[in-house]
Amino acid sequence: MKVTVVGAGAVGASCAEYIAIKDFASEVVLLDIKEGYAEGKAMDLMQTASLNGFDTRIIGTTNDYSKTAGSDICVITSGIPRKPGMTREELIGINAGIVKTVSSSLVAHSPNTILIVVSNPMDTMTYLVHKTTDLPKSRIIGMGGALDSARFKYRLAEALGAPISDVDGMVIGGHSDKGMVPLTRMATRNSVPVTEFISQDRLDQVKEDTKVGGATLTKLLGTSAWYAPGAAVSGLVQAIACDQKKIFPCSTLLEGEYGLNDLCIGVPVVLGKNGIEKIVVLDLNDAEKAHMSESAEGVSKTNGLLSL
Numbered sequence: 001m002k003v004t005v006v007g008a009g010a011v012g013a014s015c016a017e018y019i020a021i022k023d024f025a026s027e028v029v030l031l032d033i034k035e036g037y038a039e040g041k042a043m044d045l046m047q048t049a050s051l052n053g054f055d056t057r058i059i060g061t062t063n064d065y066s067k068t069a070g071s072d073i074c075v076i077t078s079g080i081p082r083k084p085g086m087t088r089e090e091l092i093g094i095n096a097g098i099v100k101t102v103s104s105s106l107v108a109h110s111p112n113t114i115l116i117v118v119s120n121p122m123d124t125m126t127y128l129v130h131k132t133t134d135l136p137k138s139r140i141i142g143m144g145g146a147l148d149s150a151r152f153k154y155r156l157a158e159a160l161g162a163p164i165s166d167v168d169g170m171v172i173g174g175h176s177d178k179g180m181v182p183l184t185r186m187a188t189r190n191s192v193p194v195t196e197f198i199s200q201d202r203l204d205q206v207k208e209d210t211k212v213g214g215a216t217l218t219k220l221l222g223t224s225a226w227y228a229p230g231a232a233v234s235g236l237v238q239a240i241a242c243d244q245k246k247i248f249p250c251s252t253l254l255e256g257e258y259g260l261n262d263l264c265i266g267v268p269v270v271l272g273k274n275g276i277e278k279i280v281v282l283d284l285n286d287a288e289k290a291h292m293s294e295s296a297e298g299v300s301k302t303n304g305l306l307s308l
Contacts, residue, residue: 020058144266156189249267259289
């Protein structure tokens with residue numbers, strides 16, 4: 001199993017680290033445009049192998065896509081990160097050009113690969129890859145929902161005063177501060193609805209804290225987060241590589257599901273060796289449907305800024 005990660009910055013390096021530590025891939029290629037940067041990150045990570053007990057080989061390369069040839073899964077993290085006060089949507093001008101070039105270069109060397117898009121604005125970048133490559137929809141995946149759901153579960157556990165392993169919850173919709181749809185009604189603590197333990201007001205606060213989770217970290221850190229995004233990517237990559245048939249909310253091209261067409265947005269999917277093997281259609285209530293529709297409108301508006 002060969003995995004390529006494009007972009008050796010904080011997010012890309014975290015992706016490579018978590019994938020390697022899980023030890024299911026034989027090789028991880030880390031690629032960056034900055035001379036020597038990916039090579040240095042790869043060397044640093046390989047020097048942790050004996051300490052962390054993994055045998056995955058990590059190699060770095062400066063913009064040489066021939067080194068990525070034959071990759072089973074490719075992850076695109078490249079692009080400029082958010083700064084404090086920026087929205088994900090404000091990154092579209094620069095990142096669209098980068099993602100278009102990167103995705104075409106990856107597919108040229110690995111025509112059977114599965115692409116995972118992390119670059120922001122993530123739903124629109126995923127849509128761009130659909131429009132500019134010949135890959136089937138099952139092999140183009142946007143990462144955002146997996147990360148947003150992890151942040152949702154963190155906030156739920158915090159509010160419940162419970163271990164996070166007891167908590168389950170999901171975020172669908174667009175990967176943006178206004179577009180996320182945390183499904184509070186379906187959230188549980190060890191299969192018991194969380195409404196049995198906390199008030200609706202507290203649950204509403206959890207929902208709002210989840211939606212601004214990325215912005216909160218950007219303000220604290222001065223740039224985008226990287227540990228949780230890297231862990232989210234590694235979860236998706238492992239589910240595909242190991243054919244786990246796990247359900248994650250991911251950005252995927254909808255063709256009638258949820259009453260939506262011709263856009264990529266976060267919905268639950270089954271991930272296995274073929275990429276997205278099934279889109280799971282949830283029975284949303286009227287309020288959730290309305291929020292999903294509003295989210296889709298926001299994603300469509302951002303998509304309209306693309307030059308296709």
